[in-house]
Amino acid sequence: MNTADRIYETVKILPEQAAVEVLDFVEHLKAKQLESEAHRKANALATLAKYKGRFKAEKLNRDDCYDR
Numbered sequence: 001m002n003t004a005d006r007i008y009e010t011v012k013i014l015p016e017q018a019a020v021e022v023l024d025f026v027e028h029l030k031a032k033q034l035e036s037e038a039h040r041k042a043n044a045l046a047t048l049a050k051y052k053g054r055f056k057a058e059k060l061n062r063d064d065c066y067d068r
Helices: 001-012 014-050 064-067
Strands: none
Touching: none
């Protein structure tokens, strides 16, 4: 039995008000995770933006790489 099944079985026997509280908590955790992911993405893009235009992309020839 995985975690989601265990949570379902536990919440299934709770009174309706307690189940609503569990649902609110889970939705809060989900929103917090999405916010955290968006924050990490924004930070990563800001870091990349600092170096924009500093590097020139060149096609790599694997054979030349092995000859060095």
